[in-house]
Amino acid sequence: MVVGDIATGTDLLVIGAGPGGYVAAIRAAQKGIDTTLVEKDAYGGTCLNYGCIPSKALITGANLAHEAGHAEEMGIHADPVVDMSQLRDWKNGVVDQLTGGVEKLCKANGVNLIEGTARFKDENAVRIAHGGEGQGSETIEFEHCIIATGSRVIQIPGFDFGDEPVWSSRDALEADTVPERLVVVGGGYIGMELSTTFAKLGADVTVVEMLDDILPGYESDVARVVRKRAEDLGIDMHFGEGASGWREEDDGIMVTTETEDGEENEYRADKVLVAVGRSPVTDTMDIESAGLEADERGFLSVDDRRRTDVEHIYAVGDVVEDTPMLAHVASKEGIVAAEHVAGEPVAFDSQAVPAAVFTDPEIGTVGMTEADAEEAGFTPVVGQMPFRASGRALTTNHADGFVRVVADEESGFVLGAQIVGPEASELIAELAFAIEMGATLEDVASTIHTHPTLAEAVMEAAENALGQAIHTLNR
Numbered sequence: 001m002v003v004g005d006i007a008t009g010t011d012l013l014v015i016g017a018g019p020g021g022y023v024a025a026i027r028a029a030q031k032g033i034d035t036t037l038v039e040k041d042a043y044g045g046t047c048l049n050y051g052c053i054p055s056k057a058l059i060t061g062a063n064l065a066h067e068a069g070h071a072e073e074m075g076i077h078a079d080p081v082v083d084m085s086q087l088r089d090w091k092n093g094v095v096d097q098l099t100g101g102v103e104k105l106c107k108a109n110g111v112n113l114i115e116g117t118a119r120f121k122d123e124n125a126v127r128i129a130h131g132g133e134g135q136g137s138e139t140i141e142f143e144h145c146i147i148a149t150g151s152r153v154i155q156i157p158g159f160d161f162g163d164e165p166v167w168s169s170r171d172a173l174e175a176d177t178v179p180e181r182l183v184v185v186g187g188g189y190i191g192m193e194l195s196t197t198f199a200k201l202g203a204d205v206t207v208v209e210m211l212d213d214i215l216p217g218y219e220s221d222v223a224r225v226v227r228k229r230a231e232d233l234g235i236d237m238h239f240g241e242g243a244s245g246w247r248e249e250d251d252g253i254m255v256t257t258e259t260e261d262g263e264e265n266e267y268r269a270d271k272v273l274v275a276v277g278r279s280p281v282t283d284t285m286d287i288e289s290a291g292l293e294a295d296e297r298g299f300l301s302v303d304d305r306r307r308t309d310v311e312h313i314y315a316v317g318d319v320v321e322d323t324p325m326l327a328h329v330a331s332k333e334g335i336v337a338a339e340h341v342a343g344e345p346v347a348f349d350s351q352a353v354p355a356a357v358f359t360d361p362e363i364g365t366v367g368m369t370e371a372d373a374e375e376a377g378f379t380p381v382v383g384q385m386p387f388r389a390s391g392r393a394l395t396t397n398h399a400d401g402f403v404r405v406v407a408d409e410e411s412g413f414v415l416g417a418q419i420v421g422p423e424a425s426e427l428i429a430e431l432a433f434a435i436e437m438g439a440t441l442e443d444v445a446s447t448i449h450t451h452p453t454l455a456e457a458v459m460e461a462a463e464n465a466l467g468q469a470i471h472t473l474n475r
């Protein structure tokens with residue numbers, strides 16, 4: 001034991017207070033388990049501090065300014081001026097309110113909170129180093145542990161986040177001015193959300209993507225709606241190019257890219273945002289001392305209770321292999337792990353995991369695509385409702401996109417859905433619920449939906465799959 005090191009014990013130690021860790025800690029404490037939560041940086045983790053929440057706050061501001069400035073056809077003439085540093089302060093206020101709330105909720109539920117960095121000593125103890133000089137360390141012995149240490153941004157060769165013109169998503173969210181020219185490396189969901197945001201705030205945005213389309217993992221007709229809108233916003237997109245470096249110029253910087261055939265291209269910019277993905281944080285905790293081993297990319301494998309190979313140590317959230325890096329996935333996994341520690345018969349079921357992309361328009365997906373359903377041995381039936389046939393969508397002046405519902409033809413069970421369009425992130429919840437409840441197309445179609453709402457498009461898509469749609473032609 002080092003000088004100043006005291007040892008205490010806890011039934012459950014949770015490492016990391018992001019949406020995986022803090023939710024697990026609160027649920028465990030609610031179940032009467034003596035729970036300790038250790039966090040080295042900020043309550044709420046990436047999601048509340050540097051991810052979901054600040055990005056959505058900035059998107060709200062950018063949307064508001066852009067809409068107000070582009071409503072001439074409705075007779076609204078405005079030229080909004082965005083004070084970026086005030087927008088940032090407002091966004092930070094939202095973040096502070098939520099992170100403060102997390103801390104209060106943990107305390108109110110009886111979770112012991114410790115600030116510091118945890119490293120495993122062995123499979124039943126961690127040493128926690130407290131931040132700052134002379135703060136010392138302490139040893140916590142545990143019966144069970146949940147690893148919820150999340151992920152960090154991936155850095156690519158030639159782009160050092162320490163260099164002033166090179167932005168990570170976190171830097172972009174802290175910007176207090178809008179760069180005149182922004183190059184975004186990576187057309188995944190974070191790259192496209194931030195490209196759209198900065199384009200709406202007035203930046204000249206160029207996206208370079210190694211693959212041949214934006215939003216890998218989403219169906220091409222879904223991505224096409226977002227790509228078309230991005231083009232309308234003036235975002236210049238280049239595919240099949242990997243960013244290779246950047247250099248200072250008299251007037252800003254020059255970002256260089258290379259195609260697979262070795263062809264080089266150059267793009268002028270003031271900032272370059274690198275958004276090529278995130279990698280799990282499992283390499284700074286001496287997991288080997290606990291008998292754990294990560295895969296070559298750093299992920300931990302778990303069973304459906306979220307137990308690692310060392311049965312009393314669980315892993316949840318972005319560190320887990322084979323589940324999407326999303327806050328609500330982390331939270332659900334945290335709940336499953338905590339309830340399993342409490343002795344309850346729970347398991348993580350990945351059948352109805354929704355995902356949302358907050359681009360313009362938004363995307364919401366859940367469950368299977370038509371191709372997934374075929375591959376799984378179903379005979380899928382598909383229904384679609386375009387938003388241009390939705391009265392409510394037209395009244396919001398956002399009528400691009402569609403709702404698509406995929407079901408099993410024989411039983412009618414809803415298997416999945418893809419929505420691209422206004423409020424897709426909200427609308428997808430109904431279809432996640434439908435899958436979770438084992439609802440059929442008939443159930444969704446015969447539910448009375450309020451008029452005029454975007455949600456009617458969900459009902460109409462189900463009706464379309466049944467050949468009974470009223471406001472769109474049946475297939």
Ligand SMILES: Cc1cc2nc3c(=O)[nH]c(=O)nc-3n(C[C@H](O)[C@H](O)[C@H](O)COP(=O)(O)OP(=O)(O)OC[C@H]3O[C@@H](n4cnc5c(N)ncnc54)[C@H](O)[C@@H]3O)c2cc1C
Pocket residue numbers: 015016017018019020021038039040041042043044045046047048050051052053055116117118119148149150151169170190281284285316317318319325326327328329330356358
């Ligand atoms: C720009 C951006 C936008 C995003 N938008 C969305 C979105 O709209 N919707 C969505 O679902 N997801 C979104 N995400 C992803 C989401 O933020 C993550 O999936 C989520 O935060 C993962 O939760 P987690 O609990 O696994 O990890 P994290 O939130 O990363 O939390 C892990 C915590 O562990 C702490 N920690 C790490 N190591 C130690 C240690 N050794 N000791 C003590 N503490 C430690 C860290 O400081 C951190 O606070 C976004 C991410 C980014 C970057």
